[in-house]
Structure formats: structure tokens, C-alpha cells
Amino acid sequence: MQAVILAAGEGSRLRPLTRSKPKAMIPVANQPIIEYVIDALLENGIRDIVVVVGYRKEDVIRYLNKLDAPIQVAVQERQLGTADALRAAESEITEDFLVLPGDNYVNAESIARIKKEQNAMLVAEHPNPSNFGVVVIRNGLIREILEKPEDAPTFTVSTGIYSFKPDVFSYLQTNEIPDALAAMIASGRRIRAIPADDWQDAVYSWDLLKLNSRMLRGITPGIGGTVDASVIRRGTVRIGTGTTVGPNTVIYGPVTIGSNCNIGPGCMIMPNTSIGDRVVFEPFTYVADSLIMNDVTIGSHSRIVSAVFGQGCILADHTTTYPSASFIEVGGRIHKEEFGAVLGDGVRAAPFTTFKNCIAGNSVTIEEGKTVVGLIEDGTRVM
Structure with a gap:
């Protein structure tokens, strides 16, 4: 199995800390966030990894070159969205693959759960769902994704971690992955909801304190x-x-x-x-x-x-x-x-x-x- 890590964005809601580095490179417990993602993939035996870079890409590439893992790099020339970033890695994809944000923490057990599925989304409960894509689930399947709604109907959110077959690229008609998922669902594809074991994001700068506390354990x-x-x-x-x-x-x-x-x-x-x-x-x-x-x-x-x-x-x-x-x-x-x-x-x-x-x-x-x-x-x- 392959994996694509999306690390091209700035993380504007973490400013001023992301003015000089992308969010994926923010050090938490003295280790860049993206390295926790890579470690979780390696623990699952996934070594065919593509990292999509863009904003301050030299910082990310320089860091990746220091790691032991054989990581490929793809470049998103303009930061237009998650689907646009994923398209930048299309030429490297030859089999079923995972998509993961490079600026969230996820543990190896969560990846072990979703890598067994084809066409699936890792979901989690969050006390502030309006900061994320809120997911409506019926009978274990994704029915709808509401992007950052003012009034969230549920506390279940998308982690931005997916398992896809290579034909997902035919659904990437806009610049955002949730739009592709909506198109897949409309066409009759079944997208399974897989509960995360442990996942955490730092949306705003003060959220780094909770993430730091978690990683120090x-x-x-x-x-x-x-x-x-x-x-x-x-x-x-x-x-x-x-x-x-x-x-x-x-x-x-x-x-x-x-x-x-x-x-x-x-x-x-x-x-x-x-x-x-x-x-x-x-x-x-x-x-x-x-x-x-x-x-x-x-x-x-x-x-x-x-x-x-x-x-x-x-x-x-x-x-x-x-x-x-x-x-x-x-x-x-x-x-x-x-x-x-x-x-x-x-x-x-x-x-x-x-x-x-x-x-x-x-x-x-x-x-x-x-x-x-x-x-x-x-x-x-x-x-």
C-alpha cells in the first residue's frame, strides 16, 4: 500500500507561528508534526510514501532528506486546496493508497484500522466540530460532509485521513477532497466511516499546548x-x-x-x-x-x-x-x-x-x- 501526506499548506489559523514554517513543521514535543505521521505509517509497514509540499517547501524537503525512510516528494505549485494537492501526487500512485494531512497527529492503530478498507474515511468525535468537516453517518457509511458548519448536527468529524483506490482521481473535479467524496457517494460508491483510535489536530495556536501535552506522554x-x-x-x-x-x-x-x-x-x-x-x-x-x-x-x-x-x-x-x-x-x-x-x-x-x-x-x-x-x-x- 502507498501513502500520500499532504504538507503543502501554511496553516493560516496558527499564525504567527506559521509565517516562517508550514504547520506540518511546527515542533511538538521537539519533533515536527509530520514526523509523527510518517512514524505511524512505518509502524504499519507502509514505506512507499509521497509527501506533497508547497508553502515553504524547502524547509519540508530539507527535513525529509534527513530521515531514513525513502520518501518521494511532489510539489503543489499553488496552494489551491486538498484535492489540488492530491493531484500533484497522481503520477506516483500505482495501487490503493492512504491520504493523510501532514499537520495532524494520528497513531499507528488508527492507520491499521483504515488501511484494511477500500474507499474509507477515518472519523473522530470532537468537542468543536464546526472547525472541521462534520460527517453524517448511517449504518457505518458516510452520507454527507458539512464543511465547517455554524450549527453542527453531530460531533463526528473527518480527520482528513482516507483510504482510496487509484480511480479516485477521476472524481477530483474541484480543489477539495470532500467534493470528490460527495461525487463518489452520489454515484453510488460506498465510503465507510472508520472510527479513529487516537487522532488530534491543532487548529489554532493555543491548541498546540494540548497536542504538546499529548505527545510528551x-x-x-x-x-x-x-x-x-x-x-x-x-x-x-x-x-x-x-x-x-x-x-x-x-x-x-x-x-x-x-x-x-x-x-x-x-x-x-x-x-x-x-x-x-x-x-x-x-x-x-x-x-x-x-x-x-x-x-x-x-x-x-x-x-x-x-x-x-x-x-x-x-x-x-x-x-x-x-x-x-x-x-x-x-x-x-x-x-x-x-x-x-x-x-x-x-x-x-x-x-x-x-x-x-x-x-x-x-x-x-x-x-x-x-x-x-x-x-x-x-x-x-x-x-
């Missing part, structure tokens, strides 16, 4: 750096090569820390935290339930909770993220979500900055003593 412990004898470690902790953890630091797993980091002394790292490469935590910093990407510096006496920090952020001492539930508009919708902060790449914050339920764009600069709330556009200077 699967990390393996290991110490590759230098950890002071006074450091207290509890739970599953993974520390990369070249990383130094200073005296009297406390780490409660699950936590993963990348390579060449400098942590402490006197820091506290609490569960569900992932820390990228070359990150610096200055003394007496507290971090919990957060996703910190590469090359971030957090100043001393800071308190970071429920935060996603893009790469290259430099935050001075006494920085605080304060989780709060308030309204924020993203993707044309008003949301009420509780989180501390989402910072794009290269944010600079002076001492005593507080982020409260804030999404700050790339290269935002914040002067000393400010409390930042809501949505801050790229390049803004907060004075």
Missing part, C-alpha cells in the same frame, strides 16, 4: 547533557546532548529539553513542557505547560505558564505569562480560550513584561513594565 527518558548532582528529577525527563542543568533546579516530567541548552540554576520546570535547542533559562525561572521553540532566552525570575514561544524570542527578567480566559478574534471568529501567551518568532520583551491571554506576532518589541493583552500584529512596538 510518549517520550523516552534519557540524559545526554550535564546535570548538576543537586538537580531533582521526577517523572519522565529527556535532556539532549550538550545541555547543562544548573544546581538546585527541579524538573517534573513529562519534560523534554533539546540540545545545547543552558538551564538554571534554581529553575523549576513543571510537567507538559517541551524546550527546543539552544534555549537559555536564566536563574530562578519557572515554566509549566509550555512549548518553547529553538533559540529562546528567558530572563531570571520569570514565570511562564501555558505559553507557546516561537524561535528566537528574547524575554528579559521578570517576564510573566498569565493564563486568562478572554475573547480573541482569530480566523474571522471570536474565541474564548484560556492560555497565557503565544509569541511569534523573534519577540523581544523588556523586564517586567506581562503577557495575559495574548498572541504577539513576529518581531514584536515590548518596552519595560507593560501588560500585553489580545492580538498584537507582526512588527508592532508596544511602548
